[in-house]
Amino acid sequence: MVKAPFYDKNGLKKGAWIPEEDDKLRSFIQRYGHSNWYKLPKLAGLSRCGKSCRMRWLNYLQPGVKRGNFTNEEEDLIIKLHEEAGNKWSMIAKHLPGRTDNEIKNHWHTHLKKHVKQNPKTSEVKEQFNETSQCKAKKNRESESGSLHASASSHQSLESSPLSTELSSSELFSLSYDHPPVTGINWAEEDCLTSFETFEDTFGDFWTEPFVAGNMNIPVEFPISPYILYHDDTDSFDKVMQELPKN
DNA sequence: AAATCCAACAACCGCGATCAG
């Protein structure tokens, strides 16, 4: 289902990510943050372009990213928001905690678009869509016991979110820019402590376990505080870069 | 059982916006 790995003319690896690459990227970002995506792959010892690393982190490795089936509430919200905003996937993603724009976009193209085309009225769309998709979804949920938690938590998040209730388009837009919903991942500097707690919950014993450089080409003796991870500013990142051995 | 079709989704690409020097 994924593109086979290959190297382009610049020696950069393309295609599917392997677990070792994921580990390298995850470990590096957890330790040093990601102030500069274009320098990151080199520092992390990855033969990938910055864009690819960014995509991989944001869509799959970032803590809090939900995988698995979309709930009816999420689908309804996507349809609603799409009616209001069109293909503004990043904006739509802000209203779906744990979902990424790429995942929403994919879900739209593969599941929701065709149903909306068939019947442009949201309520009817949902009704019709639920009938056709629920059997499939049920089947998938049964096979993916792990995603049950994700679905449940998603439901919870949506219920606690101000957007879970009916909103006018103006309300939606004011919320999207003035009162972004809490996603559990907030990399903003002022929220670093809150993020830390959430992050810690997500990663469990990551902070209590000694860091293992493992297959990373980063010296273990780095005197870098974990705070850098959340204090996502260029100075800190540059500091890391200065301290890294020059190749 | 083999061939074909199709849905799903991970990943890439292009381009405009933003930022820093």
Next chain:
DNA sequence: ACTGATCGCGGTTGTTGGATT
């Protein structure tokens, strides 16, 4: 003000597994 580097978004492609014939 200009330019190059970087970032982020949205569109599209390519591969694979499951369903169907």
